[in-house]
Amino acid sequence: MTWFGPEFTAWNELAAAIILFMLAHVLPARPFLRDRLTDALGEEGYLLVYSAVSLVLLGWLIVATGRAPHIQxxxxxxxxxxxxxxxxxxxxxxxxxxxxxxxxxxxxxxxxxxxxxxxxxxxxxxxxxxxxxxxxxxxxxxxxxxxxxxxxxxxxxxxxxxxxxxxxxxxxxxxxxxxxxxxxxxxxxxxxxxxxxxxxxxxxxxxxxxxxxxxxxxxxxxxxxxxxxxxxxxxxxxLPDLPGLSGLSIPDIQMPHFR
Structure with a gap:
C-alpha cells in the first residue's frame, strides 16, 4: 500500500465517512447548534433534514467499507x-x-x-x-x-x-x-x-x-x-438436518465480504 495509491485512498474514504457520520450525530446534539437549526428549519424540518443527512452518510459509509482493502x-x-x-x-x-x-x-x-x-x-x-x-x-x-x-x-x-x-x-x-x-x-x-x-x-x-x-x-x-x-x-x-425437514433448506452461505 503506497501513500498515494488506491488502497490508501480507500482507507481515507472510510475514515472520512466514519468521522463525518459521527460528527453529524454528535454536533447537532449540542444545545446551541440544535436550537439554531430548529429555529431556522422548524422542529419537523430539522428532523427531516437530519434523517436525510444520516441516511446519505450511512449509505456512503457502507459503500466506503466495501471499497476498502480486504484484510482478514x-x-x-x-x-x-x-x-x-x-x-x-x-x-x-x-x-x-x-x-x-x-x-x-x-x-x-x-x-x-x-x-x-x-x-x-x-x-x-x-x-x-x-x-x-x-x-x-x-x-x-x-x-x-x-x-x-x-x-x-x-x-x-x-x-x-x-x-x-x-x-x-x-x-x-x-x-x-x-x-x-x-x-x-x-x-x-x-x-x-x-x-x-x-x-x-x-x-x-x-x-x-x-x-x-x-x-x-x-x-x-x-x-x-x-x-x-x-x-x-x-x-x-x-440448520442441521432434522427428521421431517429434509425437504427444507437454506441457501448455502458463501464467504461474502459483508454479513
Missing part, C-alpha cells in the same frame, strides 16, 4: 452467524419499544411530558434503548465479519453507542438539573435490568404494548427479507 483478521466459521441472529431480535425489540416512547433521559423519545417516573416503561429496562439496540446490532455483526474494514465499521458503532450512554446521562443531568434527573431516573437503569434486579422497578403487564411487539417482529422480518437484497448474502445460519 480471523476466519469465518458458520457458528458465528448465530451471534447476530440472537442479538438482532433483541435489538429490534429495543428499537420498537424505545423509538418514540416518552423518555426525557435519552434521545429518540417523544412526548416526554407523558413520562411517568414511577412507571418508566422501557427506560426501566435501560435508559438508552436505542443506543443499546445499536450496540447489539454492531457488536453482533463484528463476530462473523472478521476483516479489518468491517471491524472498524461495526467497532466504531459499538464504541460510540457504548460510551454514548454515560455521556448522554451526563448531558441530561446538566440539562434537567441533577435533582430532577435523579427523580426521573430513580426507577431506571443504565445497565439493562439493573433496576428490576435491585427491586427499584417492577414491570406492569397491563401497560405492555402488543402493537410495539408486532412492530418489532415486522422490523426483524424486514431485516431478514432485505438483507440478501441489500447486502448480497442471507443472514441465516445453516
Amino acid at each position: 483478521l480471523w476466519p469465518f466459521e458458520p457458528w458465528q452467524l448465530w451471534v447476530p441472529n440472537v442479538l438482532m431480535p433483541l435489538a429490534c425489540l429495543l428499537l420498537a419499544f424505545g423509538f418514540g416512547a416518552p423518555n426525557p433521559l435519552s434521545f429518540g423519545g417523544w412526548a416526554v411530558e407523558r413520562f411517568e417516573a414511577d412507571r418508566p416503561g422501557i427506560a426501566g429496562i435501560t435508559r438508552h434503548p436505542l443506543l443499546l439496540a445499536t450496540l447489539f446490532w454492531s457488536g453482533g455483526h463484528i463476530v462473523p465479519n472478521g476483516d479489518l474494514a468491517h471491524v472498524i465499521l461495526f467497532g466504531s458503532f459499538a464504541f460510540f453507542s457504548l460510551i454514548g450512554m454515560p455521556v448522554t446521562d451526563a448531558r441530561k443531568q446538566r440539562q434537567l438539573g441533577r435533582r430532577t434527573w435523579l427523580w426521573l431516573a430513580g426507577r431506571t437503569s443504565l445497565v439493562p435490568f439493573a433496576a428490576l434486579l435491585s427491586g427499584r422497578w417492577q414491570p406492569s403487564l397491563h401497560r405492555f404494548s402488543v402493537r410495539r411487539l408486532g412492530v418489532a417482529g415486522l422490523i426483524y422480518l424486514a431485516f431478514l427479507a432485505l438483507h440478501p437484497w441489500l447486502i448480497g448474502v442471507s443472514p441465516l445460519p445453516d
